[in-house]
Amino acid sequence: MFASLLIANRGEIARRIIRTARRMGMRTIALATEADRSWPHWREADEAVFIGEGPAADSYLSIEKILRAAEETGAEAVHPGYGFLSENAHFAEACAEAGLTFVGPPAAAMRAMGSKSEAKALMEAAGVPVVPGYHGERQEPDFLRRKAYEIGYPVLIKAVAGGGGRGMRRVDKAKDFDAALQSARREAQGAFGDPRVLIERYVTAPRHIEIQVFADQHGHVVHLYERDCSVQRRHQKVLEEAPAPGMSEELRAAMGEAAVKAARAVGYEGAGTVEFIADGAGGLKADGFFFMEMNTRLQVEHPVTEAVTGLDLVEWQLRVAAGESLPLTQEAIPLRGHAIEARLYAEDPSSGFAPGTGRIVAADFPAGEGVRVDSGVDAGTRVSPFYDSMLAKVIASGADRRQALERLEAALAATRFAGPRTNLAFLLAILRSPEFSAGGVDTGFVDAKGEALTARPDLAPLALSLVAQEIARRAPAPDPASPWSGCEGFELGGLERQLAVPCLVDGEAREVRLLWRGGRPHAPDVAAARATDGLVQVSSEDALYLLQDGHQAVLAFPDPLGRSLAEVAGENLVRAPMHGRITRLGVAEGDRVEAGELLFTLEAMKMEHSILAPAAGRVAALLAVEGEQVEEGAEIVRLEPVAQAAQTAPAEALDEVSR
Missing domain, CATH: 2.40.50.100 (RNA polymerase II/Efflux pump adaptor protein, barrel-sandwich hybrid domain)
Structure with a gap:
């Protein structure tokens, strides 16, 4: 086994890898940038190397800087995590040339699966079912438009390289094709450096079901069952669970066999995920699934597989990379209970999921039976604009789906997070929806529910009421002997005294008008406070954060000279x-x-x-x-x-x- 391991990643996956590597006795080496100074991952490693200011292109995507860090620290192996260079064949080759073991598949397997069009051709040859579409090399807009017409709308435009929903657009009508194609190409070029796309038929009730596979250097290939990742927005996964609701033993066997065929077809080694689209109309069927792509790395959602199998997939990765055989045969891999994972992002669902940045004021996650939290942040961490906005993953497991769902909802409801807006309330809304509770939603679920999942209540009345209550609480009690406290029709200084308190609620200027009657302040314009059940108040140096049921309002008092x-x-x-x-x-x-x-x-x-x-x-x-x-x-x-x-x-x- 390796004596030292460099983790070429950041955030929660870096912390996750460090935990397992340290348990296995390895010296861990982390990477970080100046933008990561407040992030905990580099402090938890045995050693850390700073590799840039912030932008990924000059840091986590710089093969030269990563190899230099490995040389300086004497690392024996490199674990790429997910994202960044994890599926970059050139990086895998560069590690080998530098005498480092790359904890991942061979470069040839990455290249075979890195191009969606080439991968689909390979899968067809291996007998794996694929979605009908155009997967060729021609990229002229007129030609692709004609192919879309032949396939029949709706269609999906998908980037040939990469994944994660980037460079992907659904097109329902021919008139929208050109604009969608241009947008998909721009996004693909920016994310992967490759603007090429393919066109596929859009399955109208699609379930996104993937199979976790593992292969060693001795020709052994197994699968670790399925995960359902159908709850998505903009083709990015939000919730994942294992096993898939409605999965039959017949279909599990068929999909597992197809995934193993796919891995064998490319000479795979290590952890990988074969992703299928299943037609959910009328229920899952053994002849109703199609190969989408293969992710040649560890997946974000791997904890749910770990929960239902009791295995450590990072440990398996490290053992396979070190040349060991797979620890278990297919028949010996257990499948027990149910697990669901929720991804917590710094984003505002009510504003089109716009990502957020800034300092995290509070980040308190619950602990409890069947609950696991893989977090990349702590209180004080500053979320920068340079990287993916995922903050943490909350995973709950139980004897069955109902228990896992109840535990996950309770864990998220108990999460106390203040700072940049998050999707916490959005996650709770999904878990509480009858459709998700019943199981088997398709990838159109989030879009179909719309504002029912993303609407944000107006917490301003609550904030203003709290301001009025606090001023009243701090006001000195009236002195009965003082003429200033008189309740009759005459008061010194006039019949009423007024005070206007300016404040900001979520950056919007508001005002609390107070009237003094009988020596006590009253706020006639402020409505009675809404229910304060579950209300949590978190103070920072310059604001008060009001947290309720996953929603957040920020109350502050402006500097009158600070306006632009x-x-x-x-x-x-x-x-x-x-x-x-x-x-x-x-x-x-x-x-x-x-x-x-x-x-x-x-x-x-x-x-x-x-x-x-x-x-x-x-x-x-x-x-x-x-x-x-x-x-x-x-x-x-x-x-x-x-x-x-x-x-x-x-x-x-x-x-x-x-x-």
């Missing part, structure tokens, strides 16, 4: 909702736009986000250029309201009428 000139002037500015790169400007100065029209696209945390006009108007100024990296809150577009635009440009309006 733009706010004072009341300009209609459209700002960057997060740190990212402007990939496209959809308008030019002088353009008239309607509400909901695309203003610009922003690439942040590996995803492309469309920023739309909040109202009709005229583009008065563009304050950024395509390709520019911008900070959260940066001013990008200044709009003039329609009425104002008409007053300032009468000649243009007359021209439009004459045309």
